[in-house]
Amino acid sequence: MSEKIIGIMGAMHEEINSILHLMTDIEEISFGRRTYYTGTINSVKTVLVFSRWGKVAAATTVTSLITRFNITDLIFIGVAGAIHTELKIGDVVIADRLIQHDMDARPLMPRHEIPLLSVTYFDGDPNYINIAKKAIDAIVGDHIHSFIEEHEVERFLLHKTRVFTGTIASGDKFFADQADKDQLHAAIPDILCVEMEGAAVAQVCYEYEISFVVLRIISDESNENSSIDFPDFIKNVSSKYAYEIIRNMFALI
Numbered sequence: 001m002s003e004k005i006i007g008i009m010g011a012m013h014e015e016i017n018s019i020l021h022l023m024t025d026i027e028e029i030s031f032g033r034r035t036y037y038t039g040t041i042n043s044v045k046t047v048l049v050f051s052r053w054g055k056v057a058a059a060t061t062v063t064s065l066i067t068r069f070n071i072t073d074l075i076f077i078g079v080a081g082a083i084h085t086e087l088k089i090g091d092v093v094i095a096d097r098l099i100q101h102d103m104d105a106r107p108l109m110p111r112h113e114i115p116l117l118s119v120t121y122f123d124g125d126p127n128y129i130n131i132a133k134k135a136i137d138a139i140v141g142d143h144i145h146s147f148i149e150e151h152e153v154e155r156f157l158l159h160k161t162r163v164f165t166g167t168i169a170s171g172d173k174f175f176a177d178q179a180d181k182d183q184l185h186a187a188i189p190d191i192l193c194v195e196m197e198g199a200a201v202a203q204v205c206y207e208y209e210i211s212f213v214v215l216r217i218i219s220d221e222s223n224e225n226s227s228i229d230f231p232d233f234i235k236n237v238s239s240k241y242a243y244e245i246i247r248n249m250f251a252l253i
Contacts, residue, residue, distance in 0.1 A: 006044055006253070007071035008246065009051040009061060011078025011197060014234045015242040016050045019077075022247055023048065034061060036069065042250040047071055051078070051197050054172050055100070058197035062204045073128070073211045075249065076201055077242050079234065080168065080193040080216035081175050083185050087218050089228065090144070090158040090237065092136045092245070093192050094129055095168040095214040097121040098199035101184060101191075102171035112188070114203060121167070122202035128213035129165065135248035136163040136215070139241065147244055152236045156228060166192040168216060170199035181222055193218060217241050 010016040016037075020026070023039035023046060030036070037048040047069045051058040065071045080093065087093070099121050104111050113120045139147065140161040148158060169191040175181050184194060198214040205212040217238045220228060 002070075002072055004044060004073065005069065005071045006046050007062070007065040007069065007074045008046060008048045009058070009065070009074065009076045009201065010048070010242060011051055011053070011076075011195070012234050012238065013050055014239040015077060016048060018239040018243040019048055019246050021243065022250070032060070032064060034064070036064070038069070041246070042253070044250060044253060051076070051201070054196050055170060055200035059200040059204050062201045066204070066208050066210060071210065073125075074201070074205055074213075075128070075246070076198055076212065076214045077245060078195065078197070078216060079219040079238050080195040081181070081220045082193050082218050082222045083169070083181055084192045085222050087164065087192060087221065088161070089156055089218055089221060090161040091218045092140065092161075092163045092241070093168060093216045093218065094132050094136070094163065094165045095124050095198060095202075095216070096129060096165050097123045098168050098170060098202045098214060099188060099191070100171060100199045100203070101169040101188060101194065102173060117203075117206075119206070122199060122206050124202070124213045125211040128211060131249055131252045132213050132215055132245070133163060133165065134252060135245050138248050139244045147240050148237060156233060156237060158237070164192055166190070168192060168198050168214060169194045170197060172196060178223065185222075215245060
């Protein structure tokens with residue numbers, strides 16, 4: 001049986017930097033315009049890296065984790081925009097499946113189906129989904145006050161934050177316009193949120209038979225009044241979420 005080596009990909013540098021504080025015996029390896037940090041978290045071998053943005057960049061990164069660093073499992077963490085109206089800023093979505101919303105090879109095959117794989121949705125690993133759920137339950141709701149400063153809780157309205165499990169959509173498009181969000185929701189009614197990397201990472205893990213889970217912190221709601229100071233949210237909220245979630249997950253792995 002191969003030794004467990006967990007890859008962690010973060011969608012923002014700030015998230016990577018916060019998780020790095022959990023690691024010991026750190027070594028840096030740079031290639032392909034990426035810096036990979038090897039070490040351990042809670043005695044588990046770990047490789048941490050910034051995913052870079054977009055499907056191709058993220059797929060390239062996870063392929064390197066698999067083929068060069070021999071990871072056996074993958075955790076992806078980052079922010080996402082809400083599509084479902086029930087999601088609020090500060091909620092966390094665990095992907096039980098992911099879909100590439102910009103894949104459309106019609107009439108050769110149905111919309112959103114991945115060519116040659118005959119797959120539309122990529123399923124996250126049930127064990128890691130359960131671990132993530134326990135880890136995130138411990139930080140949402142009233143627990144958030146233990147690691148987010150009170151003025152940031154008030155500023156970003158981080159009240160009664162929750163964890164959701166459901167479908168995440170990925171594609172090479174940033175959704176800033178509400179009409180675009182509504183159109184996406186109409187095309188794929190079951191999605192909770194949208195981002196730019198997760199489903200591509202999921203496809204690579206599927207092809208290499210790597211267990212994975214994708215976690216997304218909601219940074220904007222599905223309405224026209226949800227604009228926030230995004231860099232500040234990353235610095236003062238999502239990076240702290242990332243630290244707490246990964247710390248809690250590795251206590252359960």
